[in-house]
Amino acid sequence: MLERFFRRRYGYSRWDGTQQLEGLDADDILKALSDDYLENGNLQQAMKRLMQEGVRGEDGRRAMGLRELMDRLRRQRNEMLNRYNMASGVMDDLRQKLDEIKQMERSGIQQRLERQGAESPAEEQQSNGQQGEGMQQSSEGEQSGAGQQGEEGQQSSEGEQSGDGLSPEQKRRMLEAIAKRKLDYLDSLPKDIPGQMKKLSEYDFMDAQARQKFQELMDSLQQQMMQQFFQGMQQSLRSMSQEDVTRLREMIRDLNKMLRERREGHEPDFDSFMQKHGQYFPGVNSLDDLIEQMQMQSAAMQGILDNLSPEQREELQQLSDQLLGDDRIRVDMMEMFAHLEALAPMDDIRTRFPFRGNETLPLNEALRMMGRMQQMEGLEDELQEARRLDDLEAIDSQKVKELLGDEEYQSVEQLKELMKMLEEAGYIEKRGNRWELTARAIRKIGQKALQDIFNKLKRDGFGRHVVPYRGTGGDRTDESKPYQFGDPFLLDLEKTMMNAVTRQGAGTPVRLTQDDFEVYRTEYSTQSSTVLMIDMSLSMVYNGCQQAAKKVAIALESLIRSQFPRDNLYVVGFSFVAREYKPHELIELSRYDNDRGTNMAHGLMLARQLLARHRGVNKQIIMITDGGPTVWYEERYGGWQFAFPSPYAEQQTLLEAQRCTREGITINTFMLYDDDYMIAFVNQLSQINRGRTFYADRDNLGEYLLVDYLNSKRKFVH
Structure with a gap:
């Protein structure tokens, strides 16, 4: 009976990187490319960099990028070069x-x-x-x-x-x-x-044992020499019957005939050849495959010869001729070499590998090692081509598995499926010749930006600074109070029952009276209208602040749409001039949208006009900038003028701040740079408007901004 309870036992151990996890999903891929996409607004470029760098999920799942695959390939090849001689x-x-x-x-x-x-x-x-x-x-x-x-x-x-x-x-x-x-x-x-x-x-x-050892050495060398060209050779010429040798000669003659026809521009009957001699060429599906296979095998021997001294090279070549034995086979194979060299010159694939280690290898292992090195060379070319042309299909996944391992193979397969997974998840769609993000993907990126910011809030211990106001309406809290006439009937059943039991004592039935009822308190939420002003001058790009500001804008838009749908949010970008950006345009912003100048006056003017559409009392402007105003309007010159520093730009900006103050609009400024000139100007702005100023770096910008937004968003009322 106890076996039923102890039959299944589960063991847990620390993650050491070797355990296998499920593959990445579309959400992991979208999160991985979101930061790059937020910075540049180009999906194709973001996908290209993602394939280069790979994908890492939050729970340890990952797919290596092309860069890491190439590093692993080169490292393994160098280890072999440093090991063998x-x-x-x-x-x-x-x-x-x-x-x-x-x-x-x-x-x-x-x-x-x-x-x-x-x-x-x-x-x-x-x-x-x-x-x-x-x-x-x-x-x-x-x-x-x-x-x-x-x-x-x-x-x-x-x-x-x-x-x-x-x-x-x-x-x-x-x-x-x-x-x-x-x-x-x-x-x-x-x-x-x-x-x-x-x-x-x-x-x-x-000595019988010495005789046997020598015969085995001869057979082994002869078989290895023949297998350079004919992989299906399972025995040496010495151990072949006369009938086997006759079939081998016939195969080489037929092969020469087929190669000769290809050199003359004809199309040989490859299928008939394989039906007759296919056992010598396993895994070959076409004449081109056969030529490539023999070329690579011949290159392996040539690679060994290239590493030998002239005397050693001559010895090995003489040994090869001697082991072939049969003069007719040797002559036919010389003709075969000539055809192969004409169809596929050895110099096209010949690579010298500078082995510099101490460990020696027998001939058969050396041939395998050279073949492996050449396969690595070919795989590196495939990876380079995939990086250059953004074509992952150019990579032979099976070759990756054989040369590098299962983990690398899985990574290549997952990289090949990136676009398919995103499309099936509804995150991208084909428009003409380009892939574009769907509205669903854009919302997902906004949620990711919001999650990034709130993860930092939790990690760094930022609070919400809740004020002690309670009252009717709004959202339920975890606190309760005795019910009064007019309260929302959000019943706290547990406390209500305990009040009744305490009043009348143990026993059933439990009878409730009006005084036993307790209800949850609620917090009252206000409605607000906000304009997020983002400095889009060139200095924001040079100082590395543009991506942080863009991420905050997307996160704030996502926060309001998901949690405060009755709020109003506008986004205004300002550089030489200011303009409004719709929510769907935020995701497409890139550094190429930035321009010279910081036209703060025009930005405040446009923000004030947008907020004038609403009658609510909670109106605010959140301005993110790294510099003071440098653009002002000059009527006699017919437009906006740029200069740094400019007292005219400062005067017009402060004048717009006064107008915002008269209309009840609060200006909260987030400064990303704090030289003396900027501090003096922002202090003047704060004195006029009574708003707050935060000096933050680009890494903490989102934390300060969203904390401030939520603080001004919610309050408790009686």
Whole structure:
């Protein structure tokens, strides 16, 4: 029974970055691009930068951008270059394996001599026939392979062939002679690797394990050489039957015929070729794919050769020719190389990789490493093209997964789906050839701007400065009071019942009287009309204040629309002249809308005219600026004039402030720069209007502005 309760157990651990989360959603993407869009008003540019920098959700979910993907790719490639050594690694590995095989053979010969010397006469007599036969085979094989047909060798061979007529002492001396010739043969091997491979292929090993190791090395090298070009080769030429070799020759001839036809401008019958020889080219779907695959494989070998010294390069090339063995196959493959070079020149993809590490690699691993490095080079080109052309489809996601990993693969897939996700969520729509934000997305961005500001308010501990007024109407609070005739009947049921129980004591039924009723208090909300004046002079852009001011305007508009729908809000931008901006235009504002000059007088005049449309008593202007007035109206010159500093601009601005004061309009000023000249002017403005002045930086502007708006918005009444 208890198993039912303890069957499912859940464990929790600290987030370490390795756990998998659900993918990003459209809201995450819209939030990520909102700040960039607010600054520039260009959706295409914001999306481009988002793809460059990536997306990070608030709960840890993220998609890497193209910049980080390229950094990871380059870092991984540099780690490989710093780790491995191709200059001598491949040839040193082959030389080491050959040394091990030769040492294994020498040890085997010595053990054979020791066993022969330790055998008793009876054991020798029993094994006469077998040993004589073995020595005869060894001597004959070595003499025919190495070309050593001296008199001593012939006498030894003839003696061995006599078999039963040899004494143990004669057999011992014969074995010692054979062992000496084999050791001398091993000592006389050429220094170069191809020469050693050739001589050892003609040598009859005395040690069975050494013979097997050499055959495995030969088979492995031959298979690797063939797999450079034909990925489906699963065995070496040595282990192929005559029928297999015949099919291979036929495939190479057919391939040359097809490549020759392509060079001549014809379209070969690729499908027929693949039906006949497809096992040699897995995963190839077209002749172009086949040419590209063979080109990349050939480039991998060329990359290894480029890292070798001239002597090592010559050795490896000789070894490659030697391992092919069959002269007819070698000639056909030379023709194949010529066709490939003509159709896809090696110089077009040839890249030199400066390996500088210490760790060596065998040939097969070196070929894989070179292939991987070239794939990384190709992937970097794809990422560069995607950045340049804004075309994420140019990136091969599967290649990203193979070279970098699952996390990077998921990021690329999510980046490719950005526009689709936004469109399906109703945040963007296609208008002609351009994507545009919908009204829903604009509201969402406004809410995000508001959330950013209020998150700071909560984090920094700003209060609402609530005044202790209570009364009827408005919004319910969490406090209650005894019910009086005329109160809104917002019943606090819990306190009402407790009052009755306290009055009459325990027991049922609970009888209520008029005095038991308690109702929630309410707070009264006023209606207000506000003009937000935003300085749109060039200095706002230079000082980095424009985006903060724009974000506040959008946030304030979102706040009023969502929480105070009966309020009136206008936005006025002022630079050389002032103009009203409708709410839907705010989102499109960019630095290119800014102009020279700070025409504060015209901005106050336009704000006063807009507020004159309403009869409410709560009227205010919230002005955000980083400088004093620099534009004034000169009738004799027929228009607005600009100068800095300008006493005329100051006089006209203060005159407009007096008119606002007479009409009951409060001017609250948020200064983003506080030199002595500006402080003196703003102090004059405050003395005339009795409004407040806040000196804030661009990071705290939204906090101060919205706190002030809410403070003047709501009050408690009796």
